[in-house]
Amino acid sequence: MKDNPVIAIIGSGVMAEAMIAGILRQKVTTGNHINAADVRGERVEELQEQYGVVPFTDNLEAVRNADVVILSTKPQRIESVYSVLKGKIPEGAVVLSIVAGASITAITNGLDHKAVIRAMPNTPAQIGEGITVWAASRAVREDQIELARNILTALGQEVLADEEEYLDMATALSGTGPAYVFLFMEAMIDAGVHLGFPRRISEQLVAQTLRGSVDFFLGAKSHPAALRNQVTSPGGTSAEALYYLEKAGFRTAISRAVWAAYEKSKALGKGKNGEAPEK
Numbered sequence: 001m002k003d004n005p006v007i008a009i010i011g012s013g014v015m016a017e018a019m020i021a022g023i024l025r026q027k028v029t030t031g032n033h034i035n036a037a038d039v040r041g042e043r044v045e046e047l048q049e050q051y052g053v054v055p056f057t058d059n060l061e062a063v064r065n066a067d068v069v070i071l072s073t074k075p076q077r078i079e080s081v082y083s084v085l086k087g088k089i090p091e092g093a094v095v096l097s098i099v100a101g102a103s104i105t106a107i108t109n110g111l112d113h114k115a116v117i118r119a120m121p122n123t124p125a126q127i128g129e130g131i132t133v134w135a136a137s138r139a140v141r142e143d144q145i146e147l148a149r150n151i152l153t154a155l156g157q158e159v160l161a162d163e164e165e166y167l168d169m170a171t172a173l174s175g176t177g178p179a180y181v182f183l184f185m186e187a188m189i190d191a192g193v194h195l196g197f198p199r200r201i202s203e204q205l206v207a208q209t210l211r212g213s214v215d216f217f218l219g220a221k222s223h224p225a226a227l228r229n230q231v232t233s234p235g236g237t238s239a240e241a242l243y244y245l246e247k248a249g250f251r252t253a254i255s256r257a258v259w260a261a262y263e264k265s266k267a268l269g270k271g272k273n274g275e276a277p278e279k
């Protein structure tokens with residue numbers, strides 16, 4: 001693999017900054033080999049000051065000498081990126097897109113470039129604790145796979161999928177996942193406040209309960225049902241609470257929500273809005 005590859009970033013927003021910070025932390029390349037492009041000049045100047053990257057407001061200029069071109073604009077802006085960069089990505093470069101819903105075929109056609117990687121990270125990537133599922137087109141070389149893996153590792157864990165179809169599934173499970181967790185947290189915190197806890201204490205109790213439960217699960221290597229059984233004594237508080245959660249369809253609600261997000265992701269990828277079941 002080439003030392004200090006040139007990485008061009010098209011759309012230097014929140015996720016791009018997380019990637020820049022991770023790339024530098026993992027020493028994938030140096031700041032002066034990162035071309036950060038954005039429509040807003042002040043944004044890339046800010047990134048230059050903080051990380052020593054090279055700022056651009058012209059996407060075409062930014063990709064000229066690139067080994068990797070990261071696409072990280074919002075999905076609504078991707079067409080304007082295609083229109084400027086079509087046929088202009090250097091031949092030996094790989095495109096790595098984190099744009100939600102943009103398929104490998106759409107990117108390949110939009111840019112007229114064959115080596116394309118599509119990745120779905122999630123929000124905890126911003127603190128290097130994300131998980132990214134990604135897939136590559138046949139034209140991506142082995143050294144480009146390794147380089148992309150190094151870049152994505154900077155965001156947390158990564159899983160290379162054989163089929164692009166897994167990307168829509170990952171969008172529904174891990175990509176959208178933090179939203180489910182935050183809703184659950186919010187409901188628990190509010191329940192604590194309802195009981196009479198000050199909000200600050202309720203937040204602390206809930207956050208540490210979640211963190212501790214996840215760490216316990218990862219360390220114990222048991223099925224979650226086995227861990228749940230351990231804390232469910234006959235006729236006790238957990239049994240009482242779990243009865244109400246099951247009665248309210250907690251498990252089914254989660255399953256249906258994840259499925260609906262999966263259908264929505266597929267529909268958005270085809271340029272449709274999609275219909276959620278029984279709204």
Ligand SMILES: NC(=O)c1ccc[n+]([C@@H]2O[C@H](COP(=O)([O-])OP(=O)(O)OC[C@H]3O[C@@H](n4cnc5c(N)ncnc54)[C@H](OP(=O)(O)O)[C@@H]3O)[C@@H](O)[C@H]2O)c1
Pocket residue numbers: 010011012013014015016037038039040043059072073074075077080081098099100120121122123124175
């Ligand atoms: N945030 C997440 O946790 C997450 C998770 C998974 C996937 N993603 C995907 O990651 C992508 C980026 O998300 P984000 O949260 O980082 O978005 P963001 O903060 O809005 O960053 C996008 C940046 O691109 C700029 N931009 C717009 N049009 C451009 C163009 N034609 N050329 C160059 N730059 C342009 C935007 O400027 P303006 O603001 O002025 O338009 C903005 O600074 C999205 O496609 C999203 O679906 C995000």
